[in-house]
Amino acid sequence: MSRGLKDGEEGQAQYRAPRVNLSLNDFNLEKRLGEGSFAQVVQVQQKETGRRYALKVVDKHLVLKHKQTEYISNERKLLDQFDYEGIVRLHFTFQDAASLYFGLELCPNGELYDQIQRKGRLSPEDSKFYGAEILLILEYLRQQGVIHRDLKPENLLLNAKGHLQLIDFGCAKRLALNQRSIAAAVSSSLQNSKRTASMVGTAEYLAPEVLRNEPVGYAADLWAFGCLLYHMLVGKPPFKGASEYLTFQLITDGEYSIPGNVPEAAQDLIRSLLAGEPSHRLGTGEKGLHDVKEHKFFAGIDWQNIRQQEAPSIAPPPAEPQSSADDFDWEWSSMAAALPSAKDSDT
Structure with missing residues (x-):
């Protein structure tokens, strides 16, 4: 072996x-x-x-x-x-x-993807709840100096109480040594020598810097997070072409539209996460993911106790x-x- x-x-x-x-x-x-x-x-x-x-x-x-x-x-x-x-x-x-x-x-309780499929799309409140739990998972990963690189609804499972748990770390990458401070880890992820340019992940969720064959850091997970929020609220990913090539072209060109029935706060957050330039995405500044947690879309979230709160209802699977x-x-x-x-x- x-x-x-x-x-x-x-x-x-x-x-x-x-x-x-x-x-x-x-x-x-x-x-x-x-x-x-x-x-x-x-x-x-x-x-x-x-x-x-x-x-x-x-x-x-x-x-x-x-x-x-x-x-x-x-x-x-x-x-x-x-x-x-x-x-x-x-x-x-x-x-x-x-x-x-x-x-x-x-x-x-299966995949988050299945819940989106069964319900057509998720309500703004359910999307906010799940989005907050995903953000806390990304915060933990950043503390460990890790990017997931394949964040998507298929890799988010619902436990017995309906709370999200992330799976599939085969594509994940550690960007910093454990003894480094979080600030140093984030800083190193913005340097080419400390990032990875591997083409891994799922087509609809790939960040444009991956397609440009540029080194990839924490901002790639923020892009995928923006795609996830869109997918939950709209019922489909923001970038979906007739072929993988056309999907990549849409991502590279930043071509997507948000339906008018998506709340304004959610639209603003999605746009701030789907910035083509990685350093322009919300969550890459000095305050890190705290900037995302403070966004108006997440108003009212109890960050300390959300995983102890009642989760959204589960749509049962077909027989x-x-x-x-x-x-x-x-x-x-x-x-x-x-x-x-x-x-x-x-x-």
Whole structure:
């Protein structure tokens, strides 16, 4: 196995989320939650404890074939270090001959994207609530010197109480060392030598500096935050062309329009976040994200207690065909039977 998929590199602290001695046989599959290019996520119940998790199953062969070991290792390390209720918690890891497994905190109410789809668009009050929770997550990440680089409604899940938790840190990038002050970290993100110009993220949410192949800092997450606010309030992202190329062209040209039924305060905030020049975006000044929190759109938000307040109502999902779950249960059982003694040693 590639060294990039292993933990315990010399000089690093021990991981908080343990490497456990488990296999697929230790879990009951309940349903599929999602899938990506190199992994799928399923809801499982641990037989011994009865606890439920979102189990991320990463295909080793595909990861190695597409040279994605750095992204998988990066996500594991970052999730282990984070300690904030707005970020999904990593509980344990294990592996077998075919896959890596991440035992993640289960968010049973699905994606923010699904709530937007089911409701058509979110109300200004619900958008304000979710926007405030996202902003607090970005504030925590900035304190850690991290940019997410793939902020979108699909990567924001709703926990059992309906509050948001951010997932998918494979594209995330640490911009500053932990011992640096927050001010120094923000300052370093505006210097080319301390930023990254990798083309990562999702087309509709990519900041223009990414498309211009310029170094990227914290302002890229602010751009995505502006796209998120627009998406919640309007029901679709601000930049959506007939093809990926045309979407990129719209982003580069800054071509978007805000419907008149969007509140004026929200329109002003969106425009201040979707500034083409990164240094002109609200939240990049000396006061940082405090400038965004003070914007009139967020008037009345109790920043200290919002995560203890009642969250917006959840639109339930449509009924799922039983056959798809049965088919996958057979697949899961076949995988487990093929690897009855596969236990973790490196993850």
